[in-house]
Amino acid sequence: MASLGALSAVSVPAAPVLAADAAPNPWFDPSYVTDNWDTIVGHLGQHVRLTVGAVLLGALIALPLALLARRTRFLAGPVLGLSSIVYTIPSLAMFAFLAPFTGSLSATTVLVGLTLYTLVILVRNFLAGLQGVPADVREAARGMGYGSARLFLRVDLPLALPAFMAGLRIATVSTVALVTVGVITGNGGLGQLIVGGLNANFYRAEIVTGAVGCVLLALVADVLLAGLERLLTPWTRAAR
Template sequence: MASLGVRPLLGAASDPGAQVLAADGAPNPWFDPSYVTDNWHTIVGHLGQHVRLTVGAVLLGTLLALPLALLARRTRLLSGPVLGLSSVVYTIPSLAMFAFLAPLTGPLSATTVLIGLTLYTLVILVRNFLAGLQAVPDDVREAARGMGYGPARLFLRVDLPLALPAFMAGLRIATVSTVALVTVGVITGNGGLGQLIVGGFNANFYRAEIVTGAVGCVLLALLADVLLAGVERALTPWTRARA
């Protein structure tokens, strides 16, 4: 990172032993293109980690949330406990979450952050997946069973297509939320673009580094949402025809 630099105050140069440094006089712009170009490889490295943690957490969360939603839809008595448990997990502060996971994962690492982020996605994914499954009309499912559809075929050919808009809405919200939450991983040294934000504060409030990290997170969230919206549009052509 480029040094901010300091300069002596006027009148202090005559006495080197009593020289006073004025950090406030050093250039400290909110955005500095030279910072981005000089630290491009570092920024890309943090961005790559941010993307890996986000994608990994959402994928793992999906693999956990879908069976839980199917179980809650199948057994009404479990709906409340499943939703309640996922909500309770989301209320656990990140520091406490990492402390709970440390005995399982060992020293705080990217794995610790990934597991924590995965658990945080469940409150969004389980609710949206369950809402989508419950919105599938019972008469449609009964008609499919009457046509000889088994459980797997019923899910793939009936439940999944009809619940897909709710599924994709949950994935979009969970992804954008996870992009923001990745930054809490800075306490383990695995915070993606959050490392730039904290690094800027540690470097005497270096604004260019802080803004680069913050703007990078915002742009990444917007890009992920646009990409998922495109995927949803491609997978649900009947919604466009109806609109």
């Protein structure tokens, strides 16, 4: 009996509490944002640079391709098909293909890959806008002595601009999301926060900060482009 009493008096040590279990893991933590503001802004700046660079380069490539496809009808199918095939290539494989040409897996590799991904959207929208210009309007302009350059700038571009801007808006929002895949090269913009949170024992505040940042960036970019479209096409507002 005495031995049983002695055993009952012995206290059983509590299970150790792991630091990861004891540490708070909120979905959003303002202190994380304030403590890491410089890092977040740096990733945001890279995200913006990659997005703007990819869309601008994509537009510069897509416009000549769209003009060529409209001028030579039998090239429209191959041009659209090629841009669609490029879009189906997984990002990991795309970066691996580009690395020998860019020298290494760098921000340039990500920029080139993102530019290629924008073409499937931009070429289609640019071509649709150019094909939507009425043939009789173009013929009337030629009858007034318009040359090719003046015809494009004064007739084709204004009439096709709504379709152009729609393509730019879609491509920009899509690219904002795609930039995050550049994290495999260490150049993923806000995607670095998402992966960093996953690596830090699923730290939710860091993951949510990166994800919400991408969403807000896409919304801001779309609103700015929508405003630019309204500014450049005042006649569409009058028609409404």
